[in-house]
Amino acid sequence: xxxxxxxGLRYGLGPEVLRDLSFRIEPHSFQFLTGxxxxxxxxxxxxxxxxxxxxxxxxxxxGHDIATLNKDAMATLRRRIGVVxxxxxxxxxxxxxxxxxxxxxxxxxxxxxFRDEVVELLQWVGxxxxxxxLPPVLSGGEKQRAAIARAVIARPQLLLADEPTGNVDPSLAxxxxxxxxxxxxxxxxxxxxxxxxxxxxQYDARRLVLHEGRIHVYE
Amino acid sequence: MNDDVDAVTVAPQPGALPQFVSPIVPKGTIAGRALVAxxxxxxxxxxxxxxxxxxxxxAASDWQSEVAREVTIQVRPVGNRNLEADVTRAADIARxxxxxxxxxxxxxxxSSHLLEPWLGTGLVLEELPVPRLAVVRITSGATPEFQQLGxxxxxQVPSASLDDHRGFVEHxxxxxxxxxxxxxxxxxxxxxxxxxSVTFAxxxxxxxxxxVVEVLHLIGAKxxxxxxxxxxxxxxxxxxxxxxxxxxxxxxxxLVEFASRHFLGSAAGDQFGALFGSFSIGIFGYVAVALQIxxxxxVTALASRRTVNRTLETFE
Numbered sequence: 001x002x003x004x005x006x007x008g009l010r011y012g013l014g015p016e017v018l019r020d021l022s023f024r025i026e027p028h029s030f031q032f033l034t035g036x037x038x039x040x041x042x043x044x045x046x047x048x049x050x051x052x053x054x055x056x057x058x059x060x061x062x063g064h065d066i067a068t069l070n071k072d073a074m075a076t077l078r079r080r081i082g083v084v085x086x087x088x089x090x091x092x093x094x095x096x097x098x099x100x101x102x103x104x105x106x107x108x109x110x111x112x113x114f115r116d117e118v119v120e121l122l123q124w125v126g127x128x129x130x131x132x133x134l135p136p137v138l139s140g141g142e143k144q145r146a147a148i149a150r151a152v153i154a155r156p157q158l159l160l161a162d163e164p165t166g167n168v169d170p171s172l173a174x175x176x177x178x179x180x181x182x183x184x185x186x187x188x189x190x191x192x193x194x195x196x197x198x199x200x201x202q203y204d205a206r207r208l209v210l211h212e213g214r215i216h217v218y219e
Numbered sequence: 220m221n222d223d224v225d226a227v228t229v230a231p232q233p234g235a236l237p238q239f240v241s242p243i244v245p246k247g248t249i250a251g252r253a254l255v256a257x258x259x260x261x262x263x264x265x266x267x268x269x270x271x272x273x274x275x276x277x278a279a280s281d282w283q284s285e286v287a288r289e290v291t292i293q294v295r296p297v298g299n300r301n302l303e304a305d306v307t308r309a310a311d312i313a314r315x316x317x318x319x320x321x322x323x324x325x326x327x328x329x330s331s332h333l334l335e336p337w338l339g340t341g342l343v344l345e346e347l348p349v350p351r352l353a354v355v356r357i358t359s360g361a362t363p364e365f366q367q368l369g370x371x372x373x374x375q376v377p378s379a380s381l382d383d384h385r386g387f388v389e390h391x392x393x394x395x396x397x398x399x400x401x402x403x404x405x406x407x408x409x410x411x412x413x414x415x416s417v418t419f420a421x422x423x424x425x426x427x428x429x430x431v432v433e434v435l436h437l438i439g440a441k442x443x444x445x446x447x448x449x450x451x452x453x454x455x456x457x458x459x460x461x462x463x464x465x466x467x468x469x470x471x472x473x474l475v476e477f478a479s480r481h482f483l484g485s486a487a488g489d490q491f492g493a494l495f496g497s498f499s500i501g502i503f504g505y506v507a508v509a510l511q512i513x514x515x516x517x518v519t520a521l522a523s524r525r526t527v528n529r530t531l532e533t534f535e
Contacts, residue, residue, distance in 0.1 A: 053535070071442055072441055072442075075436075078436075078437065078439035083438075089434050090434075093246075093248075094241045095241065098239050098241050101239055102434070102435075102438060103439065105239060105243075106435060106438060106439060106444060118237075119236070131237050150438070
């Protein structure tokens with residue numbers, strides 16, 4: 001599904017923040033991406049969701065070498081990836097329902113074909129009563145769940161979550177982890193970037209550990 | 220984030236299904252309203268400049284045609300010739316000449332009034348060798364052979380000469396052209412300033428929507444989809460501002476035209492009329508302002524598209 005071969009990344013003329021990364025993310029797999037602050041987790045996540053291009057090396061995503069793809073093809077690939085941002089990035093002028101439905105709207109689906117599915121997902125993540133609310137009035141946990149719902153509504157093959165439990169209390173963090181595990185069981189590959197050792201200890205999964213720009217894989 | 224979007228909860232209707240009713244690009248933001256205000260102000264100024272250029276052009280053209288529709292016969296007192304008889308004879312020759320609509324001979328009193336600004340009142344004209352004037356008005360659309368009329372006058376009334384105002388008309392024409400070109404230069408500067416200020420205001424408004432652009436990009440929206448939504452929204456804002464600014468300018472021109480007609484006959488009104496004619500920008504002026512509104516709205520839409528595309532490039 002995802003293959004990195006000797007990937008390096010530097011910003012401008014600065015030093016390499018990621019060096020010689022070589023690893024794979026297999027279909028239906030579950031992994032944590034961890035490492036100390038400044039190790040390059042966010043940069044690696046940005047490479048994974050195609051917000052950055054590597055300065056060297058090869059990245060293939062769903063069988064496509066991303067260096068050869070044009071903008072439209074990249075957009076089409078992004079639709080197969082769900083992303084949960086640390087700062088949620090919900091759109092403030094849209095209701096919770098609209099934020100979650102947005103990925104389906106941008107691919108041109110009719111509302112009649114997705115309304116029930118969006119409502120069901122919102123109820124599943126506990127936002128059934130908040131679907132008319134705008135993001136500025138949602139709590140941190142509600143925003144987090146809305147962001148997760150938006151990331152999974154289009155049934156992505158790969159879900160990337162950047163510190164998804166960073167803004168929530170331990171019990172909610174546990175609920176969110178269960179949600180990711182359920183998604184993984186339904187066939188989605190999961191990558192969770194986190195500092196939270198306690199969270200990782202709750203679920204036995206592969207760990208990708210970044211240290212000084214290099215990756216160490218613990219199966 | 221869009222902190223200028225009103226943070227409210229949309230109240231659910233009992234039993235109602237949720238609907239996707241919000242536009243992709245937010246409406247009614249502070250940045251959007253500021254952009255409308257800037258577009259309105261700049262369109263108003265550009266429309267006033269356009270109207271002024273159209274007025275100067277039509278006034279200069281009116282002055283020229285007014286002067287060109289008249290020629291003057293001057294009869295000088297020469298030796299022992301009868302001045303009155305020469306004036307009458309010259310006027311008769313002119314009246315019979317093809318293309319002449321009317322000849323008006325200035326009486327002795329009127330001639331003395333003409334000299335008053337230079338020689339003062341109480342003038343006794345008989346004591347001075349003052350020439351007499353006859354104003355010849357030309358039939359509308361006719362182009363009489365002034366050289367032939369001049370030859371006839373020289374043959375039959377040797378003391379008469381014909382002045383077709385050619386030098387003055389040329390002077391007027393070059394003045395009118397200079398005023399028109401000057402107006403066009405000012406209009407060009409105003410339009411450049413309008414385009415620049417609208418472009419920068421649009422960029423500012425797009426910057427407040429950076430999160431929207433980024434989220435759309437990351438959930439897989441194609442660049443054309445994002446750019447089209449922004450272009451459509453900003454075309455609307457540009458048209459709104461343009462119609463407010465251009466419409467206000469047209470209302471102002473209409474009011475001044477109405478006032479100038481209302482005061483016609485008063486001293487001020489006559490002077491105003493002499494300078495600006497009817498003070499109407501005419502159909503050409505209205506079309507020019509309408510085109511300007513379309514141009515400024517187009518610039519707003521284009522600037523939004525370019526800014527969105529540039530923003531998207533920073534994500535890749």
